[in-house]
Amino acid sequence: MTLRYQHFITPHGTVEFPKVVRGEGVYIWDSTGRRLLDGSSGAISVNVGHAHPRVLDAMRDQMGKIIYAHSMRWDNDPNERLAARLERMSDWGYGAAFFVSGGSEANEAAIKLARQVAVSRGQDSRYKIVSRIPSYHGATTALLGITGDPDYAAAYRPMFVDMPKVDVPMIYRRPAGETAEDVVDRCLSQLEDTILREGPETVLAFMIEPVGGVSTGALVSPASYSTRVRQVCDRYGVMLIYDEIMSGAGRTGKFLAGHHWPDCRPDIVTLAKGVSGSYAPLGAVLASADMVSDVRRAGGFKHGHTYSANPVSCAASDMVLRVVEDDGLMARATSLGAIIKARLEAMKGRSTIIGDVRGLGLHMAVEIVADNSSKEPFPAAMRAAERIGMLCRDHGLLLFSRRTAGGSFGEWLMICPPLTINEAEIEEMLTSFEAGLHEFEREAAG
Ligand code: PLP
Numbered sequence: 001m002t003l004r005y006q007h008f009i010t011p012h013g014t015v016e017f018p019k020v021v022r023g024e025g026v027y028i029w030d031s032t033g034r035r036l037l038d039g040s041s042g043a044i045s046v047n048v049g050h051a052h053p054r055v056l057d058a059m060r061d062q063m064g065k066i067i068y069a070h071s072m073r074w075d076n077d078p079n080e081r082l083a084a085r086l087e088r089m090s091d092w093g094y095g096a097a098f099f100v101s102g103g104s105e106a107n108e109a110a111i112k113l114a115r116q117v118a119v120s121r122g123q124d125s126r127y128k129i130v131s132r133i134p135s136y137h138g139a140t141t142a143l144l145g146i147t148g149d150p151d152y153a154a155a156y157r158p159m160f161v162d163m164p165k166v167d168v169p170m171i172y173r174r175p176a177g178e179t180a181e182d183v184v185d186r187c188l189s190q191l192e193d194t195i196l197r198e199g200p201e202t203v204l205a206f207m208i209e210p211v212g213g214v215s216t217g218a219l220v221s222p223a224s225y226s227t228r229v230r231q232v233c234d235r236y237g238v239m240l241i242y243d244e245i246m247s248g249a250g251r252t253g254k255f256l257a258g259h260h261w262p263d264c265r266p267d268i269v270t271l272a273k274g275v276s277g278s279y280a281p282l283g284a285v286l287a288s289a290d291m292v293s294d295v296r297r298a299g300g301f302k303h304g305h306t307y308s309a310n311p312v313s314c315a316a317s318d319m320v321l322r323v324v325e326d327d328g329l330m331a332r333a334t335s336l337g338a339i340i341k342a343r344l345e346a347m348k349g350r351s352t353i354i355g356d357v358r359g360l361g362l363h364m365a366v367e368i369v370a371d372n373s374s375k376e377p378f379p380a381a382m383r384a385a386e387r388i389g390m391l392c393r394d395h396g397l398l399l400f401s402r403r404t405a406g407g408s409f410g411e412w413l414m415i416c417p418p419l420t421i422n423e424a425e426i427e428e429m430l431t432s433f434e435a436g437l438h439e440f441e442r443e444a445a446g
Contacts, residue, residue: 023050026418026425028398036393039429040400040414044213044246044363045273048323049418055279058319062312071309078314085321086275086286089255092265095289098301099282099309103245103272104138106283107207110270111142112303114205114239117291120298123237126204130194130238132168134409136215137207137243146207149215151405164198166190168212169221170409172356172367173375180222188228192235200236205267211257211360213246214402217367217412218359226264242266245283246363249274250324250419253334253361260360267291277320280313329419333361336426340364340415343430348372350434353384353441355410364415370444377410384440385411392436397429 006017019031026049027035038046048055062078069076083097098113100106111129118126131137133148144153145160148168153160167190169183178186195203210226212219233240247257248271254260256269268291272283295301307313324330341357344366348354355369368385370378378384385401392399392413403411417429 025049025051026421034396036396036398037425037429037432038418039392039397039433040416041274041418042278043273044251044400044414044416045278047249047251047274047419048277048320048329049420052277052279052320052323052420054323055277055316055319059279059312059316062315065311067312068310070306072304076309076311076314078311078318079309082284082314082318082321085318086271086284089321089325090269090286091255091259092269093288094269094286096287096292098285098287099314100285100305101281101307101310101313102283103243103270104140104143104283105305106245106270106272106285107138107143107146107241107243108140109283109285109303110241110268111146111205111207113285113287113291113295113301114241114268116295116298116301117239117287118204120294123201125201126237128163128198128203129241130164130166130191130198130203130206132208133165134168134215134404135207135209135243136213137209149405164194164203166194168216168219169225170216170219171222172358173410181224184222184225184228187225188232191229192232195232195236195238200238203236203238205239205241206233207241207243209243209245209247210261210266211247211252211363214400214414215404217356217365217402217410218363218414218416220358220360223261226258226261230264239267240264241268241270243270245270245272246274249321250330250333251361251363251416252359253330253337255330257360257363275321276313276317277323279316279320280310281307282310282313282317284317324419327420330361333363333419336421336423337361337364339423340426340430343426344415347430347434347437351437351441353378353437353444359415362416362419362421365412366415367410367412369410378444382444384444385413387443388436388440389413391439392432394439395432395435397432397436399433 022029131146135148137147141160145163169187174183269286276282344357355372356367370376389399389401400414
């Protein structure tokens with residue numbers, strides 16, 4: 001037997017992954033014929049559900065015209081259409097869009113673009129990217145120095161530069177006696193101190209997930225946070241990069257999660273996952289036309305991949321975003337998200353192990369604790385969130401779980417169904433979730 005992806009990433013003795021054979025709407029089917037509700041939209045990415053006929057048609061149409069021509073020599077219509085659509089939907093004057101194959105590539109391109117912009121403006125000394133703990137920004141060696149989660153980095157530590165980190169305002173886990181605003185004050189002072197300690201002339205950018213992804217369990221910061229982050233960045237000439245790879249493309253109820261706090265406009269935004277609904281590999285870097293003009297005057301962006309601006313990926317993404325607009329899926333994320341959140345809050349009243357329910361739109365997480373009055377976590381060996389996910393699977397529901405490095409920031413399950421989910425499917429999702437949760441409570445008690 002040839003070893004495959006699952007064998008690379010799992011330890012010996014791990015149960016083989018089931019084979020997926022088909023997907024439609026919010027459901028996927030395995031090779032035994034079992035149907036599962038995709039409650040975390042794959043990797044929080046299948047935003048318009050599986051096998052959407054309009055997206056399949058758009059991809060077929062493009063495949064019939066041309067599938068590939070090297071983007072270093074050829075432009076293509078879907079690339080042009082998607083860039084214009086993203087400029088309009090992101091609404092912050094991003095007159096430049098650079099397409100790659102996924103989230104890590106988008107963040108790599110973003111930090112390299114920021115660096116080239118700084119160099120083209122005579123700021124050669126700026127190269128450090130400040131980021132936050134916990135966070136996830138991607139799997140490449142450069143991004144391991146920026147991702148704030150030691151779990152991913154351990155084996156590769158000598159191979160990358162560890163960039164400065166500051167705390168995420170983890171409101172639920174704040175020390176007793178601190179208010180949410182105290183947490184923001186503390187995090188902002190730490191950011192400013194870090195920039196000063198490193199030397200502002202060396203700091204290129206601050207990279208954050210404006211609404212947390214799996215790394216923080218859909219963390220939403222108080223409104224003052226982003227405004228004050230922008231002020232600190234401006235004070236020291238530091239660029240602000242929003243990693244909207246998971247939170248972008250409508251999932252939180254607005255096109256960018258950052259749009260919830262419109263007075264903070266980041267200099268660069270990265271998108272992936274939901275931007276193409278996972279119909280084809282695609283990541284995007286959005287920036288202002290001025291920045292790209294400066295880089296061009298200095299000789300052009302020294303970066304690119306074989307699959308940059310791939311016509312089929314761009315056509316898929318353009319249609320996914322059309323569906324999001326035509327079917328009012330952002331408004332739907334807001335209204336259905338409110339229904340789900342209220343139901344999860346009610347569930348919290350019936351369970352001692354739901355610590356927190358948080359998120360925006362259809363980007364939500366449920367934090368699991370051993371005891372929600374003390375916020376005490378379960379022992380690491382129990383892998384509680386992962387086990388609940390497995391029990392939910394027995395009830396026909398797929399959920400993405402995460403326990404952060406050593407569990408020190410907590411563990412959660414992501415409740416992020418496709419934006420196309422209907423009310424009956426929501427009912428099914430929540431019934432299965434509660435069944436899995438209660439089964440775990442019984443296991444843990446006995
Ligand atoms: N940034 C965030 C916030 C993510 O959630 C992810 C993936 O989960 C990435 C970056 C990396 O994206 P990819 O897995 O497509 O390389």
